[in-house]
Amino acid sequence: MNVVYTDNNATTKVADEVIEEMLPYFGELYGNPSSMHTFGDTVNKKIKQARARVADLINADPEEIIFTSCGTESDNTAIDSAIKAYPNKKHIITSNVEHPGIKNFYQHLQKDKGYEVTFIRVDTKGLLDLDLLYKSMSDDTAIISLMWANNETGVLFPIEEIAKKAQEKNILFHTDAVQATGKVEIDVKKTGVDMLSLSGHKIHAPKGVGVLYVKKGVKFSPFLIGGHQENGRRGGTENSVSIIGLGKACELAKENLPIMNTIVRELRDYLQNQLLEKIPSSSVNGDLEQRLPNTVSIGFDAVEGESILLMLDREGICASSGSACTSGSLEPSHVLMAMKIPFKSAHGSIRFSLSHYNTKQEMDHIVSAMVPTIQKLRDMSPFWKDGKVV
Secondary structure, rough: OOOOOEOOOOOOOOOHHHHHHHHHHHHOOOOOOOOOOOOHHHHHHHHHHHHHHHHHHHHOOHHHHHEEEEEEEEEHHHHHHHHHOOOOOEEEEOOOOOOHHHHHHHHHHHHOOOEEEEEEOOOOOOOOOHHHHHOOOOOOOOOEEEEEEEOOOOEEHHHHHHHHHHHHHHOEEEEOOOEEEOOOOOOOOHOOOOOOEEEEHHHHOOOOOEEEEEOOOOOOOOOOOOOOOOOOOOOOOOOOOHHHHHHHHHHHHHHHHHHHHHHHHHHHHHHHHHHHHHOEEEEEEEEOEEOOOOOOEEEEEEOHHHHHHHHHHOOOEEOOOOOOOOOOOOOHHHHHHHOOOOOHHHHHEEEEEOOOOOOOOHHHHHHHHHHHHHHHHHOOOOOOEEEEEO
């Protein structure tokens, strides 16, 4: 059975070009990039190239790029650095739809460290309450940290506007751009963010490698203290192979950005429109305009998302009912709950997240599988009778 993979916000296929770039460094070129000899320096030069490729994707300077193990480490490092830089400031601003990788860290700071964290609400479209955000800024605010794009709905926050407001108030601003990278244009110089996180496995690089961008001049304290690696900003021997792969993936992401915003967007819209047309009592979760080009979350009333996914899996279709970090829960996602999506719709919400590897034929296969799946589940549902929700 051929796999139809539409769960790219959870993780992506490692691109063939990335694998090819990495292979020599698994074998014959295994030197430590910190070594003084030529054998190690060969790897070091390749890491420098990767750093330049990452910087080029987001219009940063190479020395502003710190390699980490993942997006979660990058997020935690940014917040930890900010509160160390401003120890007398005990207030943090974020949103109530952040990824668990950073949301749980805020809860730790609240419970165990005595920090006040303001979680800015979103509306029914997933859009941020900007008035509340700006009113919440104070002299005691150490950092504002907001995702660029929501991993479940794809909704985009106005990062450039918020960064400007933060700058006016002399407040550090960090954005979790894990989902936005490679899908929308990112220019850190234009946007003005102080710190930005991204993750390799979301852009066709391997798992286990990420990046934290730190703007020149921003006070920074390392999260992992060890050797001199990353100019003393992140201790530990470099994950050379994955860093090299990430560099190539960033080069490819820049090349494929126009495809993401034309062909992939058209596939997403085609899938969305077909499902809404053929399946009654279904609706899109999130704003229809301010969102990623590859992502659609649709709620199907009176059914369970987990049941939909199990039946799709039998057809070789991979999708998601929410974040991969929380999908083990039977409760609707905190994102959809924060948006006040009705329970009967939120519980039956499915996220399809595409890549440039997907095709129209795959979208047709999804539609042909979804229509009878939803009908079968509704026939068994106590919340569905005579063609409508009860």
